[in-house]
Amino acid sequence: xxxxxxxxxxxxxxxxxxxxxxxxxxxxxxxxxxxxxxxxxxxxxxxxxxxxxxxxxxxxxxxxxxxxxxxxxxxxxxxxxxxxxxxxxxxxxxxxxxxxxxxxxxxxxxxxxxxxxxxxxxxxxxxxxxxxxxxxxxxxxxxxxxxxxxxxxxxxxxxxxxxxxxxxxxxxxxxxxxxxxxxxxxxxxxxxxxxxxxxxxxxxxxxxxxxxxxxxxxxxxxxxxxxxxxxxxxxxxx
Numbered sequence: 393x394x395x396x397x398x399x400x401x402x403x404x405x406x407x408x409x410x411x412x413x414x415x416x417x418x419x420x421x422x423x424x425x426x427x428x429x430x431x432x433x434x435x436x437x438x439x440x441x442x443x444x445x446x447x448x449x450x451x452x453x454x455x456x457x458x459x460x461x462x463x464x465x466x467x468x469x470x471x472x473x474x475x476x477x478x479x480x481x482x483x484x485x486x487x488x489x490x491x492x493x494x495x496x497x498x499x500x501x502x503x504x505x506x507x508x509x510x511x512x513x514x515x516x517x518x519x520x521x522x523x524x525x526x527x528x529x530x531x532x533x534x535x536x537x538x539x540x541x542x543x544x545x546x547x548x549x550x551x552x553x554x555x556x557x558x559x560x561x562x563x564x565x566x567x568x569x570x571x572x573x574x575x576x577x578x579x580x581x582x583x584x585x586x587x588x589x590x591x592x593x594x595x596x597x598x599x600x601x602x603x604x605x606x607x608x609x610x611x612x613x614x615x616x617x618x619x620x621x622x623x624x625x626x627x628x629x630x
Contacts (some may be wrong), residue, residue: 432614448470485535486530487511492549500565502538507596511541512548512558519574519582526584536599561596569594587610 407413492497502508511527513520524541531539544551544558553602554573561569571577571590578586585605586625592599 397617448550483535484538485532487524487531488538488540490540490547492542495542495547497539498538499562501564504563504564506507506538506564507536508540508562509540509562509591509596510562510588511539512544512551512556512560513541514544514556515552517553517556518580519577522580523557523559523577523587524581526582526587530591530597537591537597561591561594563595569596 435444474553477605482505490537499508499510509527509530511520511523515521527539527541532610537567544553544556557574559569559571559576560567585601588599589604591597592601
């Protein structure tokens with residue numbers, strides 16, 4: 393019996409007439425390589441479910457069967473929760489000016505997990521002006537942190553000018569850190585990165601700085617803590 397897969401003129405006639413089936417295609421090594429490459433390319437063109445937006449998940453859902461619908465719904469819920477969490481953490485991004493009447497609402501009741509950085513300042517004091525610029529830049533860089541400021545005479549009556557500038561750090565209705573007085577900041581050469589580093593060392597934010605911006609910042613912080621302890625009794629009169 394003649395091989396129906398043989399390449400003969402007679403077999404070509406029979407195939408054309410539909411008498412015998414088309415010749416079986418042999419899968420060569422090159423064919424296997426091509427199929428693998430195509431699979432990799434198709435995979436690369438797609439997105440993992442966790443990388444898809446809500447709209448992309450909705451569009452993708454039209455192409456799935458009932459068995460996969462539960463998985464897509466779980467991813468959608470997860471993505472919505474992630475978006476809500478991200479929006480909640482990034483709801484600040486600016487510096488809020490407050491008065492004494494705003495203190496409880498904006499600081500003590502800021503919310504669960506919210507760090508609050510308060511700058512008590514006085515207009516016309518150069519170091520206070522410098523710090524106001526620094527906290528504005530940090531507020532934009534770390535929108536999950538709540539940065540506020542207030543004029544000393546407005547938020548703390550009879551607050552001594554010698555204590556300015558002052559930075560208070562609050563977390564969930566509890567004061568976690570305070571820097572009182574100009575000796576904490578090293579004068580008009582005090583940089584934004586130095587303040588960022590100080591806040592990061594107290595858990596307020598996660599910095600991308602690899603270390604203190606300049607040699608001696610940690611020493612300044614340690615000295616400030618010691619001096620604050622020494623001067624604390626003199627500052628209680630306000």
